[in-house]
Amino acid sequence: MVTRERPAGDVDYERHGQGYAVLRRPDLRIEARVHAALGAARTVLNVGAGTGSYEPADRYVLAVEPSATMRAQRPATAAPAVDATAERLPFDDDSVDAAMAMVTIHQWTDVEQGLREMRRVSRGPVVVLTVDAPALRRFWLADYFPEVIALDETRFPAIDRVVDVLAAGSAEVRVDVVPVPLDCVDGFGEAFYGRPEAFLDPEVRAATSGFGLADAAAVQRGVDRLADDLAGGAWDRAHGHLRTQAEYEGAMRLVIATP
Numbered sequence: 001m002v003t004r005e006r007p008a009g010d011v012d013y014e015r016h017g018q019g020y021a022v023l024r025r026p027d028l029r030i031e032a033r034v035h036a037a038l039g040a041a042r043t044v045l046n047v048g049a050g051t052g053s054y055e056p057a058d059r060y061v062l063a064v065e066p067s068a069t070m071r072a073q074r075p076a077t078a079a080p081a082v083d084a085t086a087e088r089l090p091f092d093d094d095s096v097d098a099a100m101a102m103v104t105i106h107q108w109t110d111v112e113q114g115l116r117e118m119r120r121v122s123r124g125p126v127v128v129l130t131v132d133a134p135a136l137r138r139f140w141l142a143d144y145f146p147e148v149i150a151l152d153e154t155r156f157p158a159i160d161r162v163v164d165v166l167a168a169g170s171a172e173v174r175v176d177v178v179p180v181p182l183d184c185v186d187g188f189g190e191a192f193y194g195r196p197e198a199f200l201d202p203e204v205r206a207a208t209s210g211f212g213l214a215d216a217a218a219v220q221r222g223v224d225r226l227a228d229d230l231a232g233g234a235w236d237r238a239h240g241h242l243r244t245q246a247e248y249e250g251a252m253r254l255v256i257a258t259p
Ligand SMILES: C[S@@+](CC[C@H](N)C(=O)[O-])C[C@H]1O[C@@H](n2cnc3c(N)ncnc32)[C@H](O)[C@@H]1O
Pocket: 008, 009, 010, 013, 024, 047, 048, 049, 050, 051, 052, 053, 054, 064, 065, 066, 067, 070, 084, 085, 086, 087, 101, 102, 103, 104, 107, 108, 109, 110
């Protein structure tokens, strides 16, 4: 197994990536949007591919993933991933029909360079699933874990910036809100908008990098307060309607750049 001396992004997946594939599975409803955005592409490059979530099974996939721990969790049926980074993609100009990056750009060392690289190697769409961090402020989680949300605001690049970079070399860049289903199986934070008890589970928190990077004592204070509010009914009085709300339009965004 080839591991990097230093992680390629702001999270050390060699240490924290174990078990990722269990909690971060592709959600079929989000996947349908991603695959539609890929259009008729026959060859697809997945950058920051992790364990292979959202890769289409019916097309030729190339994957780039710098963490050996993540590469090791790719299913046997998935394409093997190349050890490389977004900032320097080992592919020629216009060599794939489409390029995708799912919930990864916030970890890159140089987001603009990585996006330019995706634009360079794709002769078709560039599809980016990411978070509009200012929209996270509206999520009830911000009341309990303000430090995590504040950190995410500094980590996720502004959507306008992503659009501006991709606009160079694209005829159109569209930003779609991605509604999160109540039973979403991809365990990013908003996936549990109607299942607040999930955040009491350390494994659930560990699958969202913001929790791991924030101050541990502050996170524990939020966990304790959430546990109290759930036990005493305060959470349900304020947000209980979310337990049965079919979808949540929060911060998830699909950026689709077409040449
Ligand atoms: C939250 S995971 C997402 C993985 C996968 N795309 C998914 O949707 O489950 C973020 C991934 O980005 C990778 N990553 C971090 N820095 C990177 C970089 N500079 N270039 C490419 N990938 C990077 C990490 O190793 C990790 O696998």
